[in-house]
Amino acid sequence: MQTLGRSDRVDLPGLGLENIHAKIDTGAYTCSLHCSTTEVINGKLKFVLLDEEHPEFTGRTYSFKKFEQREIKNSFGEAELRYVIKTKIKIFDHLIRAEFSLSNRGNLKFPVLLGRKILRNRFLIDVTKKDLSFLEKVNR
Numbered sequence: 001m002q003t004l005g006r007s008d009r010v011d012l013p014g015l016g017l018e019n020i021h022a023k024i025d026t027g028a029y030t031c032s033l034h035c036s037t038t039e040v041i042n043g044k045l046k047f048v049l050l051d052e053e054h055p056e057f058t059g060r061t062y063s064f065k066k067f068e069q070r071e072i073k074n075s076f077g078e079a080e081l082r083y084v085i086k087t088k089i090k091i092f093d094h095l096i097r098a099e100f101s102l103s104n105r106g107n108l109k110f111p112v113l114l115g116r117k118i119l120r121n122r123f124l125i126d127v128t129k130k131d132l133s134f135l136e137k138v139n140r
Helices: 132-138
Strands: 002-004 007-012 017-024 031-041 044-049 061-064 068-073 079-091 094-103 112-114 123-125
Touching: 002 132, 007 112, 007 132, 031 079, 044 079, 068 094
Parallel strands: 002 123, 017 112, 031 094
Antiparallel strands: 007 017, 007 079, 031 044, 031 112, 044 061, 068 079, 079 094
């Protein structure tokens, strides 16, 4: 089993994002992705990731035919109705299909949050370290 630190940089190939900052959060169950706008048009979920102040912001509108809307507890324990998509995430050499809830994380440091559901039985967490998969990637 590979080790992750308290944060890392990950790739979301289905969304065209590479080396995006992610917080490893063993207190969260699901993964979350910062999304500035969301709307459903003709049965398709359309959204823009990140916001204009973020260095990786592209302004690109993403569209998903398959999505859910689910109640998810935020960090304060309050239930929020969020859209949930499935896409692939690459950590080390693992390409994992994962669920991400879309939420406004603009006031938070990390645009991606990785919860227990994706971490379980795949990674050990060492909070004294960070960027372990990213460092392995750039040092190849």
